[in-house]
Amino acid sequence: MGKRGRIRGIVRDALDFILEVSKSYHPHEFIGLLSADGDVISDVILLPGMLSSDRNASIRMDMMPLGISYVGSVHNHPHPGSGAARPSTQDLFIFARTGNCHIITFHPYDSDCWRCYDSRGEERELKILED
Secondary structure (H helix, E strand, O other): OOOOOOOOEEEHHHHHHHHHHHHHHOOOOOEEEEEEEOOEEEEEEOOOOOEEOOOOEEOOHHHOOOOOOOOEEEEEEOOOOOOOOOOOHHHHHHHOOOOOEEEEEEOOOOOOOEEEEOOOOOEOOOEEEOO
C-alpha cells in the first residue's frame, strides 16, 4: 500500500503530464496513481491492464510493481458540465483505498482544469511547484 503522509504540492512537469494524458485519452477516462518524493508529487504511475471507456476507468492494482509506493490517484472526467470536477461515488470508493491526495482533471484540460481532493472527497489545496 502507498504512503499516507501529508502532500503539500506537485511538480509542474507532473501536472503537465497529467493534463496531456487527459487530453490524449479524451473522450475516454484514464486512471493512474500518484507517486511522491517526500511531500511533493513527482510522478504518475500508469499500470498495464487499465480499462477505459467514456464513462469510467479501472485500474489493476495487482499490476503494481513491488517497491513502488503511491500517495493517491489521478483520473479525468471527460464530459463537461457543472459537476465535472466533483468526485463521484465510484471515485470516493477508489479514494478511500489509494491514499489521501487525488486529482481529477476535466475537459478542456487547460492549466486550471483540475482539482485535488482528500480521501473523503473534500477539496484540498495542492501547490504547483517548479522543478
